[in-house]
Each structure stands twice: as structure tokens, then as C-alpha cells.
Amino acid sequence: MRQIVVSLIIFVLTFFLFIGSGNEIVLKSSLLKEDTFKTIEYQKPERLQREGACSLVSDKTIYLTFDDGPSYLTNQILDILKEKEVPATFFLVGSNLDTYRETVKRAYIEGHTIGLHSNTHRYNEIYASLDAYVNDLKILKQRVKSIIKENPRIVRLPGGSSNVVSRKYKKGIVTEVTNYLNDKHYYYFDWNIDSLDASGRVSKEVIYNSVVNNLKMGANVVLMHDTNTKQTTVEALPLIIDYAKANGYTFARITKNTPVCHHHINN
Numbered sequence: 218m219r220q221i222v223v224s225l226i227i228f229v230l231t232f233f234l235f236i237g238s239g240n241e242i243v244l245k246s247s248l249l250k251e252d253t254f255k256t257i258e259y260q261k262p263e264r265l266q267r268e269g270a271c272s273l274v275s276d277k278t279i280y281l282t283f284d285d286g287p288s289y290l291t292n293q294i295l296d297i298l299k300e301k302e303v304p305a306t307f308f309l310v311g312s313n314l315d316t317y318r319e320t321v322k323r324a325y326i327e328g329h330t331i332g333l334h335s336n337t338h339r340y341n342e343i344y345a346s347l348d349a350y351v352n353d354l355k356i357l358k359q360r361v362k363s364i365i366k367e368n369p370r371i372v373r374l375p376g377g378s379s380n381v382v383s384r385k386y387k388k389g390i391v392t393e394v395t396n397y398l399n400d401k402h403y404y405y406f407d408w409n410i411d412s413l414d415a416s417g418r419v420s421k422e423v424i425y426n427s428v429v430n431n432l433k434m435g436a437n438v439v440l441m442h443d444t445n446t447k448q449t450t451v452e453a454l455p456l457i458i459d460y461a462k463a464n465g466y467t468f469a470r471i472t473k474n475t476p477v478c479h480h481h482i483n484n
């Protein structure tokens with residue numbers, strides 16, 4: 218009987234040690250006020266499989282990137298970045314560009330990178346042919362140039378270069394597009410940390426945990442979104458920055474000299 222009890226205790230201890238080792242979310246979140254994050258949600262592992270081949274560097278650098286702006290929330294994002302003295306990268310789309318010209322100018326003047334995403338962001342159009350993609354990119358480039366008076370060279374493909382949606386419209390299109398970008402001295406960047414804020418309404422806890430639990434040595438390119446509905450992204454942002462600073466990470470904006478972060482092309 219005693220042997221059984223001892224075995225049972227050993228089993229239970231081992232079990233909790235094992236569970237504990239994978240439970241970084243709890244440990245990292247505990248740096249924040251305890252009542253801030255009551256629900257601990259794990260991200261779906263398949264979403265992490267898109268991790269790209271970011272060049273390995275020995276430091277701990279975070280590149281915050283915001284896709285699909287400018288938006289009603291961009292100024293709030295800029296306020297936070299200014300207060301925390303953190304640079305970031307914005308991959309713009311065309312839809313709200315005229316409404317928020319001053320905001321884009323502000324982002325540029327405050328030292329952030331203004332990159333190109335897509336003028337229409339309509340997959341069926343831009344991925345139908347290389348000409349269509351290039352045409353869309355050039356329209357956006359001209360529109361952005363008229364605001365910041367500089368030619369943007371940093372690009373992010375809608376869906377990233379690993380997207381499989383584009384093959385519905387033209388097989389091999391991403392290979393064509395990325396070859397074009399490389400030839401024409403554009404620099405395209407994917408990401409290796411997904412904040413998961415793209416899908417519907419995601420809580421700030423999920424966004425926070427998705428980012429901080431995946432930070433690592435080297436380049437951390439974080440995918441976030443800047444659209445009118447992404448209030449929880451704005452709420453998670455200062456918490457992510459505070460966590461990262463407290464843990465020895467520094468922030469940088471993407472430039473053409475940034476270590477390359479590319480997904481595997483699957484088209």
C-alpha cells in the first residue's frame with residue numbers, strides 16, 4: 218500500500234513539473250498586475266507554423282509592424298509609440314489614405330517606416346497577374362509618395378509571401394511577385410510572430426500572450442493590424458512594449474538593412 222502511495226505522489230509531482238515547463242504564459246503574464254489577465258488562452262499551434270526564415274542575429278530585437286492602416290486608431294498607436302519611444306513599421310493600404318494623410322505624415326516625421334501593403338487589398342485582383350500586382354503597388358506607391366515625399370521601398374504582401382489564397386487566382390504568382398520585388402530593389406518582409414489580431418474581435422489578452430510568449434533571441438517581426446476595429450490591438454500594445462523592455466528586448470523599425478524575414482512560398 219505504502220509503495221502505491223509513494224508511486225502516486227511521484228507520478229503527480231512529475232506531472233505538474235511537466236505541465237509547468239510548458240506554462241510560460243502564466244510566468245510571463247505574472248509580471249503584470251495579477252488581475253489584468255484572468256483568462257489565459259493558448260494560441261492554436263498551427264497558426265505558428267508560418268514562422269519564416271528570419272536571419273539569425275544574436276540580439277533581441279522586436280520589429281512591430283502594423284498592416285492595413287491608416288485608420289481611425291493610427292493616432293492612438295502613434296501616441297503610445299511616442300510615449301514609449303518605440304519605432305515601428307506601417308504597411309499601408311489605399312482605402313483610408315486620403316482621410317488620414319496627416320496621420321501618415323505624422324508617422325513618417327516621428328521616425329517610423331512607411332511601407333507598402335496594397336492599394337486595393339483585393340486578393341482576386343492583385344494576384345490575378347504580375348501586371349495587376351505591379352499596377353496596384355505603383356498606384357499605392359505614388360499616393361504614399363505624395364504624402365511623405367519619399368519613395369517607399371519596404372513592402373509586405375497581402376497574406377504574406379506564404380499565402381495559399383493567391384494560387385486560386387494564378388498559380389505561381391507569389392514567386393513572380395517576389396522575383397519582381399527583388400529585381401526592382403523593393404524589400405519585402407513577412408513576420409515570425411503573429412499577434413492573432415487579424416481574425417474578428419480578439420481580446421487584448423490573446424494578442425498580448427500571442428506576442429510575448431513567442432519572443433526569442435534574434436529578430437522578432439510582429440504582425441499586428443491597424444484598422445478601425447482593432448481597439449484591442451491598441452490596448453495590448455503598451456503592455457507588450459512594457460513586457461519586452463523589462464525583458465531586455467529593444468525595438469527597431471524595418472529598413473532595407475533589416476535582417477530578412479521571409480516565409481516559405483507555397484504557391
Ligand SMILES: [Zn+2]
Nearest residue numbers: 284285375376
Ligand atoms: Zn493586410
